[in-house]
Amino acid sequence: MSDRPIELPLELVSLLRASPRLVALTGAGVSQESGLRTFRDAQTGLWAQYKPTELASPEAFQRDPKLVWDWYAWRREAVKGVRPNRGHYALVEIEKRVSHFTLITQNVDNLHRFAGSQNVLELHGNIQRVRCADCYTFTETWDDDSESVPRCKVCDGLLRPDVVWFGESLPRDQLEAAVTAARSCDVFFSIGTSGVVQPAASLAFAARNRGAVVVEINAEPTPLTPKADYVVQGKSGEILPQLVEAVWG
Numbered sequence: 592m593s594d595r596p597i598e599l600p601l602e603l604v605s606l607l608r609a610s611p612r613l614v615a616l617t618g619a620g621v622s623q624e625s626g627l628r629t630f631r632d633a634q635t636g637l638w639a640q641y642k643p644t645e646l647a648s649p650e651a652f653q654r655d656p657k658l659v660w661d662w663y664a665w666r667r668e669a670v671k672g673v674r675p676n677r678g679h680y681a682l683v684e685i686e687k688r689v690s691h692f693t694l695i696t697q698n699v700d701n702l703h704r705f706a707g708s709q710n711v712l713e714l715h716g717n718i719q720r721v722r723c724a725d726c727y728t729f730t731e732t733w734d735d736d737s738e739s740v741p742r743c744k745v746c747d748g749l750l751r752p753d754v755v756w757f758g759e760s761l762p763r764d765q766l767e768a769a770v771t772a773a774r775s776c777d778v779f780f781s782i783g784t785s786g787v788v789q790p791a792a793s794l795a796f797a798a799r800n801r802g803a804v805v806v807e808i809n810a811e812p813t814p815l816t817p818k819a820d821y822v823v824q825g826k827s828g829e830i831l832p833q834l835v836e837a838v839w840g
């Protein structure tokens with residue numbers, strides 16, 4: 592089935608051709624067409640089935656580390672079973688054609704890097720990375736089959752996924768670079784995110800307050816929709832390749 596053709600306003604096309612500094616913020620919606628579940632989709636979203644307070648918080652890990660470890664191990668396997676989609680690859684193409692392109696992602700699935708994106712800021716960490724909960728030592732190897740949560744070879748602390756849990760601070764270097772990029776861009780894309788989780792959800796407004804044009808690409812309206820300069824509603828895997836073709840084709 593062919594993609595639903597999109598109509599891009601000519602002034603947006605010429606603006607994108609003339610803009611050296613682009614930023615894209617992505618969320619779970621970008622990976623949906625790869626077969627990964629989003630978080631807040633009413634039926635299929637992870638948070639419709641699982642309680643974030645029971646699985647994605649330091650308190651949950653304190654309470655039941657094995658439950659949390661196993662849940663992320665399950666998600667890590669799910670990620671290993673999928674591939675980037677055309678939306679991911681279109682963002683790689685944009686990076687090749689624009690002098691300053693920054694990709695800020697809330698996704699922990701590593702699919703942007705897998706697709707070939709270079710300048711990626713990971714606001715919420717990366718599920719492929721594992722570190723010690725106590726001494727922060729990263730490790731490439733761990734025993735996933737044991738009855739208990741694997742332990743750090745340096746301090747014997749519990750290992751955990753290197754993702755940001757609810758109530759935890761974002762990695763300072765990634766967040767600072769994201770804010771700087773948002774405040775100095777010409778066009779800010781918000782793609783496949785519900786725009787309800789802070790501080791990521793404030794980046795579009797930080798860009799807008801500095802005069803950037805905000806473009807939202809999302810399957811549904813979000814709190815950003817009424818504030819965006821351009822809204823293209825639909826699937827990012829269908830829209831982004833057409834946008835690349837229309838602007839830089």
Ligand code: APR
Pocket residue numbers: 617618619620621623624629630631632636697698715782783784785786787788808809810811813825826827828
């Ligand atoms: N193309 C474009 N948008 C899509 C698609 C698609 N194929 N499929 C779903 N969407 C949209 C949904 O309409 C929704 O608005 O993507 C958005 C996904 O929103 P969430 O599930 O809330 O995911 P996200 O915004 O990334 O969540 C932010 O919350 O749970 C935490 O840490 C987690 O990084 C995550 C953060």
